[in-house]
Each structure stands twice: as structure tokens, then as C-alpha cells.
Amino acid sequence: MDAIFIIGLLTTIILIIIQSIIKSLKRPDNYPPGPAFQPWVGNTVQLRREAPKVGGQHFLFKKWAKEYKSNVIGLKLGGDYVIVVSSYPLVKQVHLSEVFEGRPDNFFLRLRTMGTRKGITSTDGPLWNEHRNFAMKQMKNIGYGRTPMEAHIIEEADDLIQYIDQLNENPVWPGSFLATSVINVLWFLTTAQHLKRTDERLKTLLSLMSRRSKLFDMCGGVLTQFPWLRHIAPDRTGYNLILELNKELSKFIMDSIDEHKANFEKSKGKEDTDLIYAYLKEMSSENTEENGTFDESQLTMIILDFFIAGSQTTSNTLDLALMILAIRADIQEKVFKEIQENLDEKEFPLLTLKKRLPYVNALIMEVQRYFHIVPISGPRRALWDTEIGGYKIPKNTTVLISAHSVLMDESHWKDPQTFRPERFLDYDEGVINDEYFIPFGQGRRRCPGDLLARSCLFSFLCKILQNYKIESHSGSNICTTLQPGMVLTPKPYTIIFRRRS
Helix, strand or coil, X not given: CHHHHHHHHHHHHXXXXXXXXXXXXXXXXXXXXXXXXXXXXXXXXXXXHHHHHHCCHHHHHHHHHHHCCCCEEEEEECCEEEEEECCHHHHHHHHHCHHHCECCCCHHHHHHCCCCCCCCCCCCHHHHHHHHHHHHHHHHHCCCCCHHHHHHHHHHHHHHHHHHHHCCCCCECHHHCHHHHHHHHHHHHHHCCCCCCCCHHHHHHHHHHHHHHHHCCCCCCHHHHCHHHHHCCCCCCCHHHHHHHHHHXXXXXXXXXXXXXXXXXXXXXXXXXXXXXXXXXXXHCHHHHHHCCCCHHHHHHHHHHHHHHHHCHHHHHHHHHHHHHHHCHHHHHHHHHHHHHHCCCCCCCCHHHHHXXXXXXXXXXXXXXXXXXXXXXXXXXXXXXXXECCEEECCCCEEEEEHHHHXXXXXXXXXXXXXXXXXXXXXXXXXXXXXXXXCCCCHHHCCCCHHHHHHHHHHHHHHHHHHEEEEXXXXXXXXXXXXXXXXXXXXXXXXXXXXXX
């Protein structure tokens, strides 16, 4: 009797395992082509193994698109269906279609927002609409895109020049100090506070965020597919790093919120001075008591979104622009000549003057196109069953967008592997507004900080070149191949800022 029971139990277990394997290997009907799924893990092992060999996920996705002759690749990471979309027509469709406006709800994204599903970047639906609209409205009220923001940029640019002066023409890696200048403009708009370069909290946060960007990718690493691994390998999976970053960020942000709360009564009538005061006022209104979506944790996550968005992409782009100028003396000479001929000596180079400096603008655009430091954007989530490229996409499928496929499309750019700012210039019309140029995305999910990014890039770069000649350092090997990660980053190098007479 016992033997029969045991045999029956083992048979049942084996059948369940076989059924589970068969189910994990099956592709949905008319699902996009791609590498075969492996039992239970899908394509996770293949992705982790092969991406480093070819230089990053974006290169692997390009390889698979060619191998399977499709601009929509169908994958399965753990138990999640994931598609990768390439080519401008399909990328544009994802950017502009309501069905793809969702965000995945997984362990990694919740971990990014301290265990919640709040903020703006990682949310969707009514919460995303309400708080994105509120945040952007208030940012405009306090000067985003207008004179107050320009005043902060001018102040930070002057501080940046003073800092570079103190280097006394010693070799330095620009990436070691540029982020503070960019963050301070955004931080002042958000909190009406200025961060000192010597602030140890800021140094710690920037270091943690740099490590985070290198450790993870747009898929979230293994923590997305196998969150239980955090119990076995908390360091290797990056779990401890994110916990440390969350702890530091939370305290950093809450210190500012608590300070605003202490002065809230005194600030009545001055809510337009920064985002936190405006949010605290909204929290205290009768209207928000009914829906309960305005609270301190949501405010913390919104500030976190702005902080993460502004801390690396803009400063890395500026870092790469300086790197290019150091190795391309011909381009640097053209830029300096244009600035010298079209700006008065004491005139500050605000973005509103960009029509006077088309080559500078073209240079920045080419840096963004050529290096495309966010080669895979998203992730998005299909809000309902849909189709793209002739394939069926099940509801809740994660969608990754290959910006790399658009910004390096040979059929459009002709010579995408060549760094050539002139591609964005027309002698009659000035800078060309190329529809394939999508470093900030498109549609309602377009990066809300694009104006700040463009303003900082333009003003800081012009201000630096007004005052310094950029020279490569003989002891530094400058490498234009970027380090892979969630955001591609330049390998540290050193240059000399030589004061112009």
C-alpha cells in the first residue's frame, strides 16, 4: 500500500514537473521570433552570458534582430514575456501608443522606489497622470524653462568655472565633478537649496548611483526575474547596494522635506518658491484628503525620480563632449571660433541664443546620437493584448525600446559610426530637426527634464570653452568605447583645462 502510494506520488510529481517544463518552453501564439526558451529561466541565462561578449545588451539585441530577421524580438526572462522593438517606425509606434504607456510591476522597480509603486517614472495609470501633471505644472510655476531656471544655470556655471580654476591646469577627469553642477540646478528648483561640492552626503550618493548604473541594465538584472536570489547572494545581485542607496537617498530627501515642514506655516503664500512647498500645500488641501494619493512617500519618490534622472545622463553627455573636444582639435577650434564670433565676451550663453551657435548645438546633438548613453529605453508594459510588427503581444508583456537601432541606423544616417556634427547642419536653415534624433524619447513618456538637460549642456559647454582650451593629457589613454550598464558611461580619463588668455 505504502509502495503504491509512493509510486503514485512520485509519478504525480514527475508529471507536474514535465507539464511545468512544457509550459515554460511554449511560446504564445504568433509571438515574435527569438531564441528558444530554456526551462523555467526562459532566455535569462543566454542574455547574461552573451551580452558581455558582444559589448552590451543593445548589441546582442541587434545581433538577434539580424539573426531572426525581425525588428521585434520575443524573449522570456524568468516567467515574464519581454519583447525588444527596433527600427524607427516600430519605436515610434511604441512611444506614441497608449497601449504601451504602462510600466512593469516587478520586484526590481519596486525596490528602486523603496518597496513602493510610487513616484512618476515607475508608475502608470491615474496615479502617473495626476502626479506627472502636478509636478510639471509646479516646476513651470517655480521657473522651469524660464528666467528663474536660467538664473540657476548661470550661478552654477560660474561656480563650475571657479572650481576648474582651482585645478590650476592639473590633469583631471571631468566626470568627477560635473554631476554636482547639473544636479544643483534641479535640486534648487525642487527644494530651493544649494548643495555644496564638499557635501559628503552628495559624494556618497553620486558614488552609489554610479555603481548602480554599471551593475544593472534596463531589464533590472537577475533581481527582476529571480528576486529570491537576494537571500543567497545579496552583494552579487546588487540587492545590498540598492538598499544602501535607498537608505542614503531617503534620508537625504527627508531631511529637506522635514525642513520644509518645519517652515511650512511661514511659507504660506510662497508655495511657488519650490516643488516641496507646493506639494505640502496640496497635501493639506481638502481635495487631496479624499483621494489620498498625495503623501510624503509619494513626494519622496517624485524627488527621487528627478534626482536619478538628472544625476547621470546630462553630466555623462557633457563629460563625453569634453572627451571628444580633447581628441578632436579641429572640432574644438570650430566651436570656439563660433562662440568667439557670435557672443560678446561677457554675454552668458543661454539656450535661447542657440540660433547664433548652430555648430555648438550640432556638436551636442551628435554627442547624444553617437554615444546614445541610454541605448535601451523603457521598460514599458502592454496594458492590453495588442499587436506590433504583425505579431501578437500579450497583456502585461514588458517592452524594451532599442534607441540604438534608431540613432545608429545606417539606412538613415549613412555613416553612423563616424562622429560628424555637420550631419545636423543645413547652411540655409541652421540646425536640422531630424525625426530620428530621439535621445529624450517621444510622446507622453518623453523625458520631462529634456529642457533642463539641453539648457545645462549648451550653457555649461559654451561657458567652459569661452574660458578654457581642452587638451588631452599625455598620460591618459582616452577610450571612446563606453562601459555597459543601465546608462553607458565613459571610462575615466584625464584632460587639462588650459586657461585662454
